Every structure is written in structure tokens, then in C-alpha cells.
Amino acid sequence: GAVVSQHPSWVICKSGTSVKIECRSLDFQATTMFWYRQFPKQSLMLMATSNEGSKATYEQGVEKDKFLINHASLTLSTLTVTSAHPEDSSFYICSARAGQANTGELFFGEGSRLTVL
Amino acid sequence: DQQVKQNSPSLSVQEGRISILNCDYTNSMFDYFLWYKKYPAEGPTFLISISSIKDKNEDGRFTVFLNKSAKHLSLHIVPSQPGDSAVYFCAASAFYNFNKFYFGSGTKLNVKP
Numbered sequence: 001g002a003v004v005s006q007h008p009s010w011v012i013c014k015s016g017t018s019v020k021i022e023c024r025s026l027d028f029q030a031t032t033m034f035w036y037r038q039f040p041k042q043s044l045m046l047m048a049t050s051n052e053g054s055k056a057t058y059e060q061g062v063e064k065d066k067f068l069i070n071h072a073s074l075t076l077s078t079l080t081v082t083s084a085h086p087e088d089s090s091f092y093i094c095s096a097r098a099g100q101a102n103t104g105e106l107f108f109g110e111g112s113r114l115t116v117l
Numbered sequence: 118d119q120q121v122k123q124n125s126p127s128l129s130v131q132e133g134r135i136s137i138l139n140c141d142y143t144n145s146m147f148d149y150f151l152w153y154k155k156y157p158a159e160g161p162t163f164l165i166s167i168s169s170i171k172d173k174n175e176d177g178r179f180t181v182f183l184n185k186s187a188k189h190l191s192l193h194i195v196p197s198q199p200g201d202s203a204v205y206f207c208a209a210s211a212f213y214n215f216n217k218f219y220f221g222s223g224t225k226l227n228v229k230p
Contacts, residue, residue, distance in 0.1 A: 004160070032216060043119070043206065043220040044161070093160050097216070106218070108153075108160035 006109030023094030029074035030096035038091040050077040084116040123221035136194040140207035147209040
């Protein structure tokens with residue numbers, strides 16, 4: 001099946017620094033990628049929809065200036081957590097849809113665990 | 118307001134028996150449903166889907182049932198195997214925004230040998 005890879009899988013940073021997480025579709029082109037955040041024992045929460053070549057669409061309550069999303073190519077989307085604080089510590093997961101039709105199948109990355117000290 | 122709910126945070130089943138995971142939703146506009154499986158420290162992987170025109174979809178040991186009037190879906194795994202032990206998420210999307218999926222909080226399944 002299609003593969004989506006995230007990097008890094010684990011990152012620890014100091015409060016106030018910025019962290020970039022990459023999401024790559026390895027064997028297919030993805031015009032749309034999605035970024036989720038998961039708190040312990042809670043569901044995946046959609047943060048934003050990343051569109052290749054245009055601005056990301058953010059969900060209500062997600063700070064655009066805090067979580068910068070760039071979808072520079074059909075195989076790469078990046079999420080930058082700017083001026084990270086301990087409350088940003090979470091598990092961040094990206095996904096991408098292979099193909100254009102609404103098959104419903106999303107392929108997920110392995111996730112990136114961010115810990116802000 | 119959580120539109121997709123999995124009210125059982127965990128489920129324990131004996132190997133070889135049936136596992137039944139439940140999911141409820143509130144939005145009557147949802148017309149496409151998915152089940153994902155997630156191992157610790159890994160991303161979710163797709164298991165099975167069902168659209169609202171059906172009430173059952175089967176794939177090997179996995180069967181998803183949809184009851185639209187009750188806004189309820191369930192995933193049946195039979196026979197259950199120890200390798201099925203994972204967290205299972207249900208997700209739903211609506212026809213007017215099929216890219217946006219709403220996830221339940223997950224049910225942790227433990228299949229005992």
C-alpha cells in the first residue's frame with residue numbers, strides 16, 4: 001500500500017524554540033495532506049488541511065501563526081511549531097490521500113512525538 | 118462537541134472469540150465511515166470502510182455493520198487473534214466535506230492468548 005513517512009519521530013526541545021516536522025508521501029503524489037494532533041487517551045483532532053501550492057486551511061481554534069504549514073511539493077508537507085511551549089507537547093500525525101476520488105482511504109505517517117521542556 | 122464517540126475505552130477478549138467494537142455518531146450528514154487500527158508509537162492504519170448505502174461490509178476476519186437509524190456502527194473481528202491487540206478508531210466524514218474526518222477516541226483491544 002501507499003506509504004507516508006514522518007520525520008522526526010521523536011523530538012525534545014526547549015520552550016521558546018521552533019520545531020519542524022516533515023510529512024512525505026513516498027510512492028504517490030498527494031495534493032492534499034492533513035495534520036492531526038492527539039492528546040493522551042483522546043481522539044485524533046484535525047488541525048489543518050494542507051494544500052499543495054496554496055495556503056493551508058486551519059480548523060477552528062488552531063492558531064495559524066503558531067502552527068505553520070507549508071506544502072511545497074506534491075510529496076512533502078511540513079508543520080512548524082513556532083515558539084513551542086510545554087502545552088504544545090503532543091503526538092502529531094499527518095495523513096495523505098492517494099488518488100483524487102473519494103475512496104475514503106487515508107494513509108497515515110508514523111507520527112511525531114513532541115516534548116517541550 | 119465530539120461527533121464520533123467510542124464509549125468503551127478498552128475491551129478484553131479471549132483468542133478465538135469475537136471482538137465487537139462500537140462507535141456512535143451524532144451528525145446525520147455522515148455518509149462514509151472508517152475503522153483504523155493503531156499500534157503504540159505508530160500511525161493509524163486503515164482497516165475497513167463502509168458507505169451509508171450499505172449496512173454491512175466484510176473483509177476477511179473484519180466486518181463492519183452500519184445502523185443509520187441508530188447512528189451506530191460496529192466492527193466485528195472473528196476469530197480474534199493476539200496480533201489484533203491495538204487501539205481501534207472509528208472515523209466518519211460527510212458528503213459535503215469528504216476530506217474532513219472526525220475520529221472517535223479509540224478503543225483499546227486486548228486479545229488474550
